[in-house]
Amino acid sequence: MNDTLGSWKRTHYCGDLRADHIGDKVCIMGWVQRRRDHGGLIFIDLRDRTGIVQLALDPDRDPEAHTKADRVRNEWVIAAIGTVSHRPEGTVNPKMKTGEVEIEISELRILNQAKTPPFMLDEYTDVAENLRLKYRYLDLRRPTVQRCLMMRHQVTRTVRNYLDEQGFLDIETPVLTKSTPEGARDYLVPSRVSPGQFYALPQSPQLFKQLLMVSGFDRYAQIVKCFRDEDLRADRQPEFTQIDCEMSFVDRDDVMDIMEAMIARVFKETINVELSLPMPRMAYAEAIDRYGVDNPDLRFDLELVEITDIVRGCGFKVFADVAGSGGMVKAINVKGGSGLSRKELDDLTGFVANYGAKGLAWVKMTADGWQSPIAKFFQPEELRAIEQALGAAEGDLLLFVADKPATTNQALGRLRQHLGQKLDLVKKGDFRFVWITDFPLLEWDEEQKRHVAVHHPFTAPLDEDIPLLDSDPGKVRAKAYDLVLNGSEIGGGSIRIHDQAIQQRMFNLLGIDDEEAQLKFGFLLDALSYGAPPHGGIAFGLDRLTMILAGTDSIRDVIAFPKTQKATCLLSEAPGEVDPVQLRDLGIRLAARAKS
């Protein structure tokens, strides 16, 4: 029924054929994108991963091939031998890379037929994502989707080459490993050999790469899968890939210098963008002060301005009360934003409510002064002071949040990012990097009534802040750094604690007593006591980095077989039930379902 490949060998990819090939006899293979039947002449657009080329089948030239082409349908797999020829005068298609030529087919083989696909594999149809994911292998035939995965390949290739040149060794770390406290929820794997015990899939190879430093490998790097059992987002999947690095005998600047050069190489070799180095660096405290968040998008201004002191004694009770009780009042000036409708302002109020803000005060700057529900509460000199602080001019829109400092910063900071998108303040093709440094080492967790590590428990404190570990742990800054690109955290790392005594103190500060520390991290503490070099490292989110390079806003676009928001795979239907025998072997009995 179908033809066999026989002795045919492919000579060219479809998308590579050009006028240079005119006169060549070629053999190409691929999928039928479309067939156009003119009664006599038949055209077939043949597609492979490189592109599309037009096949011309003339009944006068080869009746047998023409008859065969009559049966062919979309997505059938065919092979053809023919001669590359210039298209006749007036029929060149400038929209196609290969549009100057066509292949005059002399022999055609149908290698496989295809059912009519559940959706059209063209660039014009926007298909529902659940259908795309169920038939992902078809979705992945589409050039736009293929482009993303090819981009990903270019990123990993460039990274591997660079790290190899810089002397990093690629060493694999275990996937079946041990659950550790702190951090994200683990994916667990039951042990058959040790009933009742579980492996955990790594949230990152953190401990192992530190052990490799103790072993003297000096520079380690791995492109590696990590697993976190937390809820998904547009830029978060339960299994994702890190570019994971660790280096010995370095400080923060060494790591940042080497890594930003790697990122620059990636941008050059994937999208041919030249980045200027060094990348700017900004302390955490400054980022929070100016942008409200630790991942600021520097492609636009719209900075936060604190006016707590100005409104401390004002007649607007909401502001005055917050200012008088340790809270914070901040505002942003949306230049030329006074045209926003009441509905839009209500939407923005709803937006900040997501982040716990109880309200969003607004002022439209008009020729007649303040147009605002709160204008009447302020004295003229207060109005002027606020205008001056914000640089307000006619046509501007001022937006205010008053709350606890953390809430004010987060709500207004997220509002800033939101407005950047909504008001189209970002220029396409603009890449603004910033290293955020000097993160707090610890933060107080109100629910658990204890300190938790901001980065992770192995992050070293700044040398000058070590005395504060005892007196004021919340003030200690960490030797940690995040690389932020266009408001997205694409990587982060730190210099680690290489001193066993300090690591022990760190665990104590986190409320992990010696016994628990020994139980959970004993092997690390042991290793640190056998001559651990000063070391530090970083991990980049390969998926997020590729998203930005590919210009897409969903992490699923850069993953071949991604999971849905409920962490299921619509293609394989994972997760699924397992055979009772498998459970018995593992010593697992399922609890009765809570529902139904």
Next chain:
RNA sequence: GGGGCUGUAGUAGAGUCGGUUACAACGCCGGCCUGUCACGCCGGAGGUCGCGGGUUCGAGUCCCGUCAGCCCCGCCA
């Protein structure tokens, strides 16, 4: 755990105030066509309006619940 958006032939959509047989496009099937390229022309088939319940003389349309996909909060050292 919570908030929001979406769900109608294979696909992506329209469907008015609750009222006759649920529309047209693309795709599919058949026919015609020798220079098209998202070919064109003629004809045809194709529907559990996500699912369940309710209101009503009557529900794609209104109400309640539920499922799925997506976006967000919490969570993500």
